[in-house]
Amino acid sequence: MGNMHRMILQKLNIAVMARVAIALFLATVLAQHVAVAAEKKVLKIAFRAAETGFDPQRIEDRYSVGICENFFDSLLTYDWLALPVKLVPQIVDKVPEGEEGGTRFTFHLKPGIFFADDPAFNGKRRELVAKDMEYAIKRFRDPVNRSPYSWLFEDKIVGFDEFVDAAKKNDKYDYDKPIEGIQVLDKYTISFKLRAPDYNFLYFFAMPIVVPVAREVIETYAADTMAHPVGTGPYILKEWVRRSKIVLERNPGYRGHVLNTQYANPDDPWDNDAVKALTGKRLPLIDRIEISPIEEEQPRFLAFMNREHDYIEETPFAFISQLLPLGKLAPAMLKRQVRVQRTEEPEITWDAFNMDDPIVGGYKPENVAFRRALILAHDRSQEVNIIRRGQASATMSPIPPGVVGYDPNFKAEDQEYNLPRAKALLDMFGYVDKDGDGWRDMPDGRPIILQFKYRANEQEGRQIAELWVKCMSAIGIRMTTVAVQFADLLKDRKVGKFQMSNLAWIADYPDGQNFLQLLYGPNTNISNDARFKLPEYDRLYSAALKLPDGPERSKLYREMNRLIVAYAPWRLGVNRTFSQFINPWVLGYKKHPILYTAFKYLDIDVPAQQASLEQ
Amino acid sequence: MSAAFMNTPSTAPAAPLHQPSPGLWMLAWRRLKHDKVGMVSLAVVIIFLLMMVGSYTGLIAKNWSKEAGVSYANPSFMAGAENLEAVRTKADPNAIKIEPVDLSDIDPLAPRYKEWAERTAKIKTTETPRAETLPFGGDKWGRDVLQKAIKGAETSIFVGLFAALFAVFIGTTLGAISGYMGGKIGDLLEWFYNVFTSIPYILLILAFAAVFASSPQLAAYKGVPMVVAILAFTGWTGIYRLIRSEYIKHASREYVKAAQAIGASNSRRMFVHILPNVSHVCLVQLSQHVVQFIKAEVILSYLGLGVPVDSVSWGTMLAEAQSELVIGKWWQLAAAGISMAILVTAFSMLTDSLRDALDPKIK
Numbered sequence: 001m002g003n004m005h006r007m008i009l010q011k012l013n014i015a016v017m018a019r020v021a022i023a024l025f026l027a028t029v030l031a032q033h034v035a036v037a038a039e040k041k042v043l044k045i046a047f048r049a050a051e052t053g054f055d056p057q058r059i060e061d062r063y064s065v066g067i068c069e070n071f072f073d074s075l076l077t078y079d080w081l082a083l084p085v086k087l088v089p090q091i092v093d094k095v096p097e098g099e100e101g102g103t104r105f106t107f108h109l110k111p112g113i114f115f116a117d118d119p120a121f122n123g124k125r126r127e128l129v130a131k132d133m134e135y136a137i138k139r140f141r142d143p144v145n146r147s148p149y150s151w152l153f154e155d156k157i158v159g160f161d162e163f164v165d166a167a168k169k170n171d172k173y174d175y176d177k178p179i180e181g182i183q184v185l186d187k188y189t190i191s192f193k194l195r196a197p198d199y200n201f202l203y204f205f206a207m208p209i210v211v212p213v214a215r216e217v218i219e220t221y222a223a224d225t226m227a228h229p230v231g232t233g234p235y236i237l238k239e240w241v242r243r244s245k246i247v248l249e250r251n252p253g254y255r256g257h258v259l260n261t262q263y264a265n266p267d268d269p270w271d272n273d274a275v276k277a278l279t280g281k282r283l284p285l286i287d288r289i290e291i292s293p294i295e296e297e298q299p300r301f302l303a304f305m306n307r308e309h310d311y312i313e314e315t316p317f318a319f320i321s322q323l324l325p326l327g328k329l330a331p332a333m334l335k336r337q338v339r340v341q342r343t344e345e346p347e348i349t350w351d352a353f354n355m356d357d358p359i360v361g362g363y364k365p366e367n368v369a370f371r372r373a374l375i376l377a378h379d380r381s382q383e384v385n386i387i388r389r390g391q392a393s394a395t396m397s398p399i400p401p402g403v404v405g406y407d408p409n410f411k412a413e414d415q416e417y418n419l420p421r422a423k424a425l426l427d428m429f430g431y432v433d434k435d436g437d438g439w440r441d442m443p444d445g446r447p448i449i450l451q452f453k454y455r456a457n458e459q460e461g462r463q464i465a466e467l468w469v470k471c472m473s474a475i476g477i478r479m480t481t482v483a484v485q486f487a488d489l490l491k492d493r494k495v496g497k498f499q500m501s502n503l504a505w506i507a508d509y510p511d512g513q514n515f516l517q518l519l520y521g522p523n524t525n526i527s528n529d530a531r532f533k534l535p536e537y538d539r540l541y542s543a544a545l546k547l548p549d550g551p552e553r554s555k556l557y558r559e560m561n562r563l564i565v566a567y568a569p570w571r572l573g574v575n576r577t578f579s580q581f582i583n584p585w586v587l588g589y590k591k592h593p594i595l596y597t598a599f600k601y602l603d604i605d606v607p608a609q610q611a612s613l614e615q
Numbered sequence: 616m617s618a619a620f621m622n623t624p625s626t627a628p629a630a631p632l633h634q635p636s637p638g639l640w641m642l643a644w645r646r647l648k649h650d651k652v653g654m655v656s657l658a659v660v661i662i663f664l665l666m667m668v669g670s671y672t673g674l675i676a677k678n679w680s681k682e683a684g685v686s687y688a689n690p691s692f693m694a695g696a697e698n699l700e701a702v703r704t705k706a707d708p709n710a711i712k713i714e715p716v717d718l719s720d721i722d723p724l725a726p727r728y729k730e731w732a733e734r735t736a737k738i739k740t741t742e743t744p745r746a747e748t749l750p751f752g753g754d755k756w757g758r759d760v761l762q763k764a765i766k767g768a769e770t771s772i773f774v775g776l777f778a779a780l781f782a783v784f785i786g787t788t789l790g791a792i793s794g795y796m797g798g799k800i801g802d803l804l805e806w807f808y809n810v811f812t813s814i815p816y817i818l819l820i821l822a823f824a825a826v827f828a829s830s831p832q833l834a835a836y837k838g839v840p841m842v843v844a845i846l847a848f849t850g851w852t853g854i855y856r857l858i859r860s861e862y863i864k865h866a867s868r869e870y871v872k873a874a875q876a877i878g879a880s881n882s883r884r885m886f887v888h889i890l891p892n893v894s895h896v897c898l899v900q901l902s903q904h905v906v907q908f909i910k911a912e913v914i915l916s917y918l919g920l921g922v923p924v925d926s927v928s929w930g931t932m933l934a935e936a937q938s939e940l941v942i943g944k945w946w947q948l949a950a951a952g953i954s955m956a957i958l959v960t961a962f963s964m965l966t967d968s969l970r971d972a973l974d975p976k977i978k
Contacts, residue, residue, distance in 0.1 A: 318938050319941065321699045321700065321942055322942065325699050326699065326702060363723075364723070365723040365724055368723045369724055386700075386755050386756065409714075410713075410716055411715045411716060413715035414718070418735075420735045420736075420740055421735045423738050424731055424734035424735040425724075425734075428734055456920070459934065459937075459938060462924055462934075466924040466925070469924055469925040470680075470925070479925075480923065481923055481924045481925075562718055565716065566722045566723065566724075
């Protein structure tokens with residue numbers, strides 16, 4: 001055998017050798033795959049970024065949080081099919097109504113929900129109780145956890161801030177000490193009292209990080225809670241090789257769930273597929289999920305093309321014209337019966353002006369005119385078509401589609417590219433060339449040199465800056481650019497050390513308030529990077545906070561949108577559209593706007609999967 | 616300097632002849648003339664330098680930033696090929712007509728709406744149609760990559776040349792002082808040199824870039840001057856070492872002692888007597904570093920620390936080309952890559968030939 005091999009190899013040229021090697025490799029992989037798949041439904045996919053870990057109260061990146069959706073059950077969740085998204089109970093009996101004017105929310109846990117088995121429970125089955133939720137909420141502000149989401153519960157629940165202050169003073173974070181606003185009324189009931197009405201408080205309880213955890217587990221694995229997620233959800237962590245492999249397996253003790261088809265849209269083929277594939281079945285159906293974080297775009301794309309992965313989500317824009325030329329599936333994809341699902345994410349991008357800046361800031365008519373002129377001169381269609389390769393649409397208001405409060409009929413003409421209007425506005429307010437150097441100056445004669453800060457090491461950031469410089473020079477305004485490291489950029493923006501910069505925000509929860517808070521005056525130095533402080537806007541914002549979703553609140557949102565367009569602290573950017581490509585054997589696939597993973601609602605046609613791999 | 620040169624051949628070991636005769640430079644030139652590779656390289660380098668001057672003065676590639684073509688316009692010789700990227704930019708979104716929101720009750724500009732509209736009506740804009748093809752293809756904005764490569768050459772060669780000049784200046788000055796003086800000063804400079812070389816090169820560049828970026832006084836020189844300074848401040852070490860060793864060697868030679876005997880000062884001995892005799896080393900180092908810095912500029916720009924976004928260099932072109940290659944738009948990579956390869960190769964060959972010509976003993 002060995003001899004024969006050598007003889008063959010000597011005769012073949014390199015290219016053929018390579019082909020043989022690949023074929024042998026594929027054969028081996030295939031054999032393994034088939035052997036495993038024969039017994040189980042196995043799903044293999046990639047994530048576009050590495051995870052950090054699975055301690056829900058310690059993480060913030062989408063990918064880790066997305067995996068936690070499968071280990072833990074949040075009290076509430078989103079209906080899988082309803083659009084716009086709808087809050088539904090997950091492990092509580094119903095979505096609570098806000099009591100006491102929207103300041104009290106009481107949850108009743110369903111009895112008989114058990115945590116996945118774990119050595120920390122000493123061989124006993126451990127039932128989920130209200131105290132577990134209280135413990136998890138307290139963990140958010142335990143300094144040990146350094147939770148990136150501690151702000152959710154700051155200045156929110158009665159007595160919590162005082163509890164944290166006392167803990168700081170005594171140098172002991174005492175989990176046994178009660179908090180006035182978090183009352184465990186009985187084994188299954190927990191009630192929260194808020195300082196001020198907040199109808200979005202309920203959304204917190206649909207976040208996959210605001211989930212009950214068992215104190216025994218956290219204390220047993222105190223040294224590495226990231227690697228020991230023990231929850232009540234459909235999956236458990238089977239294997240974890242940090243930053244390279246995450247394997248989930250079905251939780252054998254899981255109670256099971258079904259697909260609610262009540263809100264399915266009969267005109268949506270994806271909904272119909274999901275209904276057809278999953279109705280009447282006890283979910284989950286997938287036995288094992290293997291996730292490989294692959295940060296490089298090309299290998300992630302090739303893994304899908306080589307059928308190593310069952311679907312690819314958020315396909316890199318660079319490959320879109322290969323898979324989806326002119327918006328239609330490429331012939332090669334059609335032949336493979338691959339389907340594409342395109343989703344507009346609940347996120348926006350924008351370019352912020354620093355409202356405290358002596359050149360671009362200010363609220364006087366001439367300041368407003370200057371910003372508005374810059375916006376009118378900025379050719380956003382080039383950002384959409386060239387920088388985002390057509391995989392985005394120009395946004396018209398700070399609230400993106402798919403988020404409560406989004407208004408499809410809101411069109412801001414003053415955010416549309418219009419060179420003559422821009423020039424006319426600058427001329428009208430005296431922003432003309434005064435010193436004869438060919439560039440426009442301030443009405444008082446100061447020269448204008450704008451500065452745009454962007455993220456270094458990233459082509460997209462550079463292109464956005466390039467577009468601005470180009471557009472500004474077209475109206476005679478000089479602009480320089482500075483590239484800074486991402487961490488520094490975040491820091492600079494927080495403290496207002498910038499003039500103009502590009503930013504993005506993705507919904508934490510699907511309410512417009514999550515976006516409108518980005519311009520709320522008191523949020524300066526927290527999330528209001530533009531440092532926008534307009535009393536009228538702040539008044540509307542506070543008023544909207546006290547209202548439940550409805551026409552009255554929508555009206556306030558619209559008013560705020562109008563103020564944003566009029567005072568122009570932002571140049572509104574784009575809503576990106578991501579494409580998901582799904583192999584035909586994956587059944588019931590749907591990309592949810594807020595929830596990140598679909599494993600709980602998927603099925604696989606195993607014979608078709610194997611047949612394709614054998615091809 | 617050349618006058619000083621003509622006086623020294625009799626004492627300088629590098630000059631071999633005793634007859635009243637052509638000087639070192641003339642001899643070197645004669646040797647170089649016989650080196651075909653050297654001459655061709657020299658011609659190429661001169662062409663590139665002329666190109667740089669031409670583009671700097673605006674004689675060529677003046678309109679490089681003009682967006683004459685469609686996005687990723689095909690090269691003329693590929694006129695018929697499908698260009699999916701451009702189709703998209705032309706496509707008209709069939710958006711439903713929505714009435715724009717009325718701001719007049721809250722808009723601080725509302726009182727002047729009428730005047731604004733009148734002024735707008737007076738401003739005319741003409742839109743020139745974009746070409747489907749460009750001579751050597753277009754980049755994402757529809758700019759001609761050939762002109763871009765020429766403009767990019769200007770930046771890259773400028774950076775390479777001036778950074779090398781500065782680096783040679785720093786390295787030679789410090790090397791001369793250290794090698795000639797020795798003692799405490801020499802030790803001090805050696806320490807300084809060691810500190811610089813102990814830091815990994817890229818890290819050192821990043822550190823300098825950070826210092827430049829954070830200092831308000833220096834921030835005014837952002838862009839190309841900053842790149843030149845960073846490269847010069849980080850790249851002088853090798854030159855320093857070579858020059859220092861040359862000076863140690865020369866300091867004890869007879870001609871230097873003779874100069875001392877007739878009362879030449881230290882600085883005169885260092886820079887009038889010894890320097891011409893080691894200048895061939897400087898020259899070779901200079902051309903070597905030009906090549907090195909052109910490549911370093913590419914790396915810097917690739918990392919986003921290089922030239923500003925509104926100018927173009929080969930580095931920024933290559934950085935852009937990285938993502939273009941996947942979608943089959945190879946021309947920007949080709950334009951930047953080929954011109955850079957030609958210049959760098961020619962410069963390296965020329966350096967070799969210069970070394971051979973200037974220092975025949977090595978040959």
